[in-house]
Amino acid sequence: MKYGSSALLLALFLALAIAGPAVAPYNPLAYALADRLQPPSLHHWFGTDALGRDVFSRTLAAARTDLPAAAAAVILSSLIGVSVGAACGYLGGAIDRWVGRVVDVMMAFPLFVVAVALVAALGNSLTNVVLATAVINLPFYIRLVRAEIAARRQLGYVMAARLAGCGHGYIIGRVLIPNIAPIIAVQISLNLGWAVLNTSGLSFIGLGVRPPTPEWGALVSDGAQYLLTGQWWVALGPSLVLVLAVFAFTLIGDTAHDLFSPRSAR
Amino acid sequence: MNASLISFVLRRVLTVLPVLVGATVFTFVVMRLLPADPAAFLASGPGMGAADIAALRAKLGLDRSLPVQFGLYAWQLLHGDFGHSFVTGNPVALDLLQRLPASLELACGGLLIAAVIGMPLGIAAALRPGSLFDTACRALAVLGGALPGFVIGVFLIYLCYFKLSWAPEPTGQIDAALSAPRIVTGFLVIDSLLAGNMTAFASALGRMVLPSLTMALFALAPVMRMTRAAMVTALASDYIRSSRALGLPNRLVLRYALENAGAPLITMFGLIFSYMLGANVVVEKVFAWPGIGAYALDGLQAADYSAVQGFILVVAAVFAAVNLLVDLLCGWADPRIPRAA
Numbered sequence A: 001m002k003y004g005s006s007a008l009l010l011a012l013f014l015a016l017a018i019a020g021p022a023v024a025p026y027n028p029l030a031y032a033l034a035d036r037l038q039p040p041s042l043h044h045w046f047g048t049d050a051l052g053r054d055v056f057s058r059t060l061a062a063a064r065t066d067l068p069a070a071a072a073a074v075i076l077s078s079l080i081g082v083s084v085g086a087a088c089g090y091l092g093g094a095i096d097r098w099v100g101r102v103v104d105v106m107m108a109f110p111l112f113v114v115a116v117a118l119v120a121a122l123g124n125s126l127t128n129v130v131l132a133t134a135v136i137n138l139p140f141y142i143r144l145v146r147a148e149i150a151a152r153r154q155l156g157y158v159m160a161a162r163l164a165g166c167g168h169g170y171i172i173g174r175v176l177i178p179n180i181a182p183i184i185a186v187q188i189s190l191n192l193g194w195a196v197l198n199t200s201g202l203s204f205i206g207l208g209v210r211p212p213t214p215e216w217g218a219l220v221s222d223g224a225q226y227l228l229t230g231q232w233w234v235a236l237g238p239s240l241v242l243v244l245a246v247f248a249f250t251l252i253g254d255t256a257h258d259l260f261s262p263r264s265a266r
Numbered sequence B: 001m002n003a004s005l006i007s008f009v010l011r012r013v014l015t016v017l018p019v020l021v022g023a024t025v026f027t028f029v030v031m032r033l034l035p036a037d038p039a040a041f042l043a044s045g046p047g048m049g050a051a052d053i054a055a056l057r058a059k060l061g062l063d064r065s066l067p068v069q070f071g072l073y074a075w076q077l078l079h080g081d082f083g084h085s086f087v088t089g090n091p092v093a094l095d096l097l098q099r100l101p102a103s104l105e106l107a108c109g110g111l112l113i114a115a116v117i118g119m120p121l122g123i124a125a126a127l128r129p130g131s132l133f134d135t136a137c138r139a140l141a142v143l144g145g146a147l148p149g150f151v152i153g154v155f156l157i158y159l160c161y162f163k164l165s166w167a168p169e170p171t172g173q174i175d176a177a178l179s180a181p182r183i184v185t186g187f188l189v190i191d192s193l194l195a196g197n198m199t200a201f202a203s204a205l206g207r208m209v210l211p212s213l214t215m216a217l218f219a220l221a222p223v224m225r226m227t228r229a230a231m232v233t234a235l236a237s238d239y240i241r242s243s244r245a246l247g248l249p250n251r252l253v254l255r256y257a258l259e260n261a262g263a264p265l266i267t268m269f270g271l272i273f274s275y276m277l278g279a280n281v282v283v284e285k286v287f288a289w290p291g292i293g294a295y296a297l298d299g300l301q302a303a304d305y306s307a308v309q310g311f312i313l314v315v316a317a318v319f320a321a322v323n324l325l326v327d328l329l330c331g332w333a334d335p336r337i338p339r340a341a
Helices: A002-023 A055-091 A093-108 A111-122 A126-152 A156-163 A168-204 A216-227 A233-260 B003-015 B017-033 B038-042 B050-060 B066-078 B092-127 B132-146 B149-163 B188-194 B198-235 B238-245 B250-260 B262-286 B292-301 B305-333
Strands: none
Touching: A002 A055, A002 A233, A055 A093, A055 A126, A055 A168, A055 A216, A055 A233, A093 A111, A093 A126, A093 B017, A111 A126, A111 A168, A111 B017, A111 B262, A111 B292, A111 B305, A126 A168, A156 A168, A168 A216, A168 A233, A168 B132, A168 B149, A168 B262, A216 A233, A216 B149, A233 B132, A233 B149, B003 B017, B003 B305, B017 B066, B017 B305, B092 B132, B092 B188, B092 B198, B092 B250, B092 B262, B092 B292, B092 B305, B132 B198, B149 B198, B149 B262, B188 B198, B198 B250, B198 B262, B238 B250, B250 B262, B262 B292, B262 B305, B292 B305
16 A cells, blocks of 8 residues: 555656646736635635735646756766765775765754755855755765675675676676665655755745745745735645655655565564 | 773864864855855945955955965964854854854754653654554654654644734744843743743743744654664663563663663764754744844845854854764763773
8 A cells, every 4th residue: 555655646746747737727927916815715726825826826836846856956966976985885995984084074064054055155046956955965875875885895796797807887887786776766765855855945945946936945935924814825735735745755765665675674 | 080081082072173174164165165256246336346346355365375265264263253244243253152042942942842752652662563553653753754844833833823822923032022031051941940030931931832843843753763763772682681581570671771772862862953953944934033043044145154154163063062972971871882992
C-alpha cells in the first residue's frame, strides 16, 4: 500500500506540474478586483487573493516553479557530490582529508543560514536559490558516497577489475558507482523533499522569485498577511499542497530505502 | 580538576578553531568577494562620482591585494569590530549582542518542549519495535519532517491567536506597554522571574509559547527518531540481556539502557540545536521576534552586508560553543570515551 500510495502521489504532482496551465481554471496572473478575497467556492476551490487572483490556479502554476527548481538543485548537487565523494573515497590521502575537513566545516553551519547568505551575496534570483540549495546539499552526497566507495574499493570485484587492466576512471564510473546506485537513489529522493522545503523557505522570507510569479513559499507568505483579518484560505491552499509535495518525496525516499536495504527494513 | 581533564578541555577548544576560521573565510568570500562591487553599491546615491567610489574603495581597503584584505578583516574581527549597520546605525557587534539572548531563548524553549514530548515517545517506540505504536511514531516523524516551519507558525497564529484568542499578539517578546526587567541572563522569561515581576513574566512566557512550539515541531521528528535509535542500540546490548537474565526489575533495566544511551542523546541535542539556529530565521520572521535571525533578514533586505556577515559569524561561534559543550558532556556521560584521544 505504501509503495502504491507514494508512487501515486508523485505521479499526481508530476501530472499537475506538466498539465498545470491546461487544467487551471483561471489565469494565475489575471487580476479580478471585483472578486477579491473570496472564500473557497465551486468557482474558486482555494478562494481568491487580495487582487482577485484564483489561489488554486496560482498553486498549480507554482508547481512549475518549485518542482523544476528542486530537481535542478538536486541534479546539480548529486552530480558534483557523487564525483567529489567518489574521488575522495577511491583515492584517499591528502585530497580526502582536505575535502573531509571542508565538508565538516560546511556541516558545522546551520545550512539554511548558509543558503540565505549565498543568495544574499550572489543576488536575489531563482537561479541563485537553486545554486544555494545545491551547495547546501553537497556535503551529504560527498559524505555518503565517500564512505560507501571507501568501504568497497578493496573488495574482490574491484581487485578483479584492476587486474583485468581497467583504469581508475572505469573502475569508479562503471564498477563502483553502479554498485552504490541504489544508495544514491535513496539520498536523491529524500533530497528532493528538502530541496522543495528549502526553495519555499527561502521564498517565504523574500528570497528567490519576484512577486507576480507564483511559488509555494511566496504564496504562503502572501496569504499570511490576510490570516489576521480572517481570510485563512489565501495561505491554506498553497500550504497544504506544499506539505503534500514534501510528504510525497519523503515517503518515496522512505519506500526506496526499504526496497533497497531489506535488512534494515522493519 | 586534574591535569588530564584540563588538557582534554584545552584540546577540545583547539578542535573548534577550524570551524571559526572556516566561518571567517566563508563570510569573507561570500560577503566581500561575491557582491559585484560593495563600494560602487554603497556609493550609488545621487551626487556620488567615480572619485567618491575610489575614495570609498580605499577606505574599505578594497584596493589592496586579497590576502591583505583578509588579514585586515580578520584583524578587525579579532578586535570585536564587526562593522556598522547602516539600518540601525549601531555597531553590528552591539546589535547582535543585544538580540542573541532572544534567539537563544527561543531555541532553548523549542528544544525543551521537543525533548519533553519526543524523548518519551522515542523510548516507548524503542521498547516495542515493530508495534503499532512504533509505526505510528514513525509515520508522525515522516509527516513532521514534511511540515515547513513557516506553515506551522502561520497556522498556529491563526488558530491560537485569531480564532481561539488563547495566545497573545504574535509581535515580539513582551507586551510593548510593559517595561522589560533588568537584564541578568538576557532570557526575558528568567529575568522577569528573578526581578519578581509577575506581570512581565506572564507576558513574556505567554508570548514564548507559540514560537517555541513552532520550533519544537521542527525538532520533534529528529528527537523522536534519534532517541528511538539510541535506545534500540542500548537495549540490544549484552549488559541489558544479562540484567534481564538476572531478573532485575524493568524500571532498573530501563535506567541502565538510558544511562548508556546518554552520550548519543547529548550528541543528538547538540546537532538539533544547531539545526534550530537555522530554523530561527524563519520563525523569528513569522513572530516578529527581536532575535538575530530577524536582524539578519532586515539587513539582507537593505543589502546591509555587515549585519548579515556578523549574524553568520555569531551563529558559527554559538555552534562551535555548543559542539564544545557536547564533547565535554559526552566525556562526562560516557567514561569510556578516551580523554587522551
